[in-house]
Amino acid sequence: MQIFWLKRNLRLRDSEPFFLSMKASRSHGRVLPLYIHEPGLIAQPDVSRQHQMFISETLAELSEELEALGGQLLQAIGETVSVLERIHRCSPITRIWTHRETTQNAQYQRDSAARAWCRENAVEMMEVEQNGVARGNQAPCPFAEYFSRSIQMSLKDPTGADLSQRFAPLPFATCNINDIPLAMGADKPGRQRGGRRAAQNILSQFFNVRNLSRYPARISSPNTAWDGCSRLSTYLAYGIVSDREIFQAVDGVISVGHSNLTAPEFGRLQDRARFFLERLNWRRQYLQVFESHPHVETRCMLPQFDGVREAEFDEGLFQAWSTGLTGIPFIDAAIRCLRECGWINMRLRATLVSFATMNLWLPTRRVAQFLATEFLDYEPGVHHVIHQIVSGTSDFQALMVYDPMKQALDHDPQGQFIRRWVPELCELNDGEIHDVSRTAGCHSQKADDVGLGPYPAPVVDCKLTAKSAKSRIHALKNGFPDPGPVGTETHSRQMGLL
Ligand SMILES: Cc1cc2nc3c(=O)[nH]c(=O)nc-3n(C[C@H](O)[C@H](O)[C@H](O)COP(=O)(O)OP(=O)(O)OC[C@H]3O[C@@H](n4cnc5c(N)ncnc54)[C@H](O)[C@@H]3O)c2cc1C
Known part of the structure; x- marks a missing residue:
């Protein structure tokens, strides 16, 4: 029997592992689609309830899609190797088909353990490349070439086919959804639906x-x-x-x-x-x-930054930032919107991270880990690398400290976004809402109704803290203090960070 192992590849359309496993069903046995709810991964600090709910909605639809094709999805609870062992005892596995992932350490270790189990049990592990990411000594393909190749490829869509003869029966009953351990946190009312x-x-x-x-x-x-x-x-x-x-x-x-x-x-x-x-x-x-620097999940890209912000970690500032009570309206609106909806646009993400790591001098890892649980679209590779760039701990020379006041004036001049998410300020006019000398101490009936007290005064002076952060980062990168504005905007713009 072959396994089609679903991880962060929850689709049937344009899924090479799915199609290749189906194609090989005569020579290598029928196919069992499998998703494993792994308690060890569910308990990781970057996994939250909203991710789990999103996955469960997606699996419910995927299960229907498989049934329409004549198959069944096996959902199992347990660590990967023990689930594979259990299946193998019931019905020997010949091959496991899946996508190759560029993901966080916990998943990487899980994949390594699965590969080792396959070697010990003479099972072939067939991992298909995705997202055009090269591994080992493969050379990455230039984007233009990758794009033209992708648009010429026909996308296989199994919809409407009867593949019942190619699917394997379930070796044991699928798990009871209520037995899946719960990830931390609460679900978000405004998040995107899975499926x-x-x-x-x-x-x-x-x-x-x-x-x-x-x-x-x-x-x-x-x-x-x-x-x-x-x-x-x-x-x-x-x-x-x-x-x-x-x-x-x-x-x-x-x-x-x-x-x-x-x-x-x-x-x-x-x-x-x-x-x-x-x-x-x-x-x-x-x-x-x-893929080449997976350590940036836990350490700084430039080692001289390791431990620097950690040594000055201020729990009070972290709490103020992560709960939307910094006294900087645009920052508080962004974090409150994110906490309810699981998504904000890129500029807001960069402004939030810049404020946390530059103005509040909070450790990059701590900020990245918190936001990983808040972003429904948490993609470890993108997430951790951008955090290093924005917080100045990567080797990109250009350094940007986003001024949250300027960002607010440029992108929310009338304050609609702020009023929506910071009800304490909903009665202020367009000019007042961006003036922190007017916002401190403000309250409104709407805020009282949801139990919010008077709006706080800014927890830091943005200009002074930005200047100090730039100077410290420059000194750490170059061994001497910042002589003035550093870098050009061009590189940051190329990397999408302006
Ligand atoms: C601090 C920080 C953390 C981020 N963490 C994540 C993350 O965990 N997961 C994630 O997918 N994106 C992340 N991003 C990138 C970007 O903010 C999101 O991809 C984008 O906001 C998603 O919305 P969208 O799909 O509507 O994007 P669109 O604007 O519609 O863009 C289309 C697609 O392009 C990609 N994309 C867009 N902007 C970027 C970017 N700057 N860098 C890389 N890819 C991009 C995304 O895959 C996106 O779906 C992060 C950005 C910052 C500044």
Whole structure:
């Protein structure tokens, strides 16, 4: 019997391991689709209840999809090796098919243990590359080439087929959902729903000439990013969609534009499409960096930063930041929105992390770990690498400290976003809402109703702390204090951080 092992590759469409296992069913045995709820991974500090709920919604749909094809999904609780042992005793395994993952240490160790078990039991482990990430001494393929190869590939879709003869019967009953250990935290009321249907809706609704044309203008403000961005990151992070499907959707919009637009309009559309694809290129680059530097999950990319912020860790400041009570309205609005919805746009993420690690001097790892549980789209490779860049602990020379006041004035000038998430300030006018000398001590009936006290005064002076952080980082990187503004904005802009 072959296993089709579902991890962060929760899809059947454009799933090479699924198709290859089906194809090999005559020579290597029928196929058992398997998802393992691993208590050790569920207890990791970067896993939270919202992730678990999202996965469980996705598995419920996946299970229906498999049934429609004539198969059944086995969900089991236990550590991977013991689950594989149990299956192997009931029905000997010949091959395990899955996707190769670029992921955090706990998963990496789990994969290594599974590989070792396979070697001991003469089971073949077939791991298929995804996201174009090279491993070991493979050379990464340039993005342009990867993109053109991806759009030429036909995407296999099993929908409508009868594959019942190729699926294996369940070796034992699927687990009771109520027995799965609960991850920490609470679910989020405003988060995205799991499942292929939700992802499919985005694929069919976001990718049109109108949305792609206005994408660059809408992604920076929290008031327009909500539907100006694709919101595909969570579905990509769990492999519910593949990057190839997205590339093909973009290519489809280009083809429509080519047939319907004037030459200048079409030129503009191409620019906007390139702008969107650039982000998927960064994603791939970050994953590749993480593949080669997995230690950035727990240590700084530049070792001289290890322990520096930790030595001055201030629990009070961490609490104020993580609960949205710093007294800086844009920061508090961002964290409160994130805590309820599990998503904020990239600019807000960078502003939050910059404020935490520069102005509050909080340790990068502590900040990254907290946000990993808050971001529904937590993708270890992207997440940890960007944290190192924003907090200045990577080898990128350019250093940006985001001024939260300027960010607020540029991207929420009328304060709609702040008023929505910081009800203490909802009665202030547009000018007052950005003035911290007016916001300190404010309260409103709306805030009283939800048990919020008067709005706090800023926990730090943003300008002074930014200057000090820049100077300290410069000294740690170069061995002497900051002579003034460092680096250019260009590199940060290229990496999508402005
Ligand atoms: C501190 C910090 C932490 C982040 N952590 C994550 C994370 O855990 N998971 C994650 O997917 N993204 C992360 N990002 C990148 C980015 O913020 C999100 O990918 C984006 O906001 C997701 O929304 P979207 O799908 O609507 O993106 P869109 O704007 O629609 O972009 C399309 C896709 O491109 C990719 N993308 C977009 N911006 C970036 C970027 N700057 N870097 C890399 N890839 C990008 C994503 O896969 C995204 O789905 C982080 C950014 C910062 C500053």
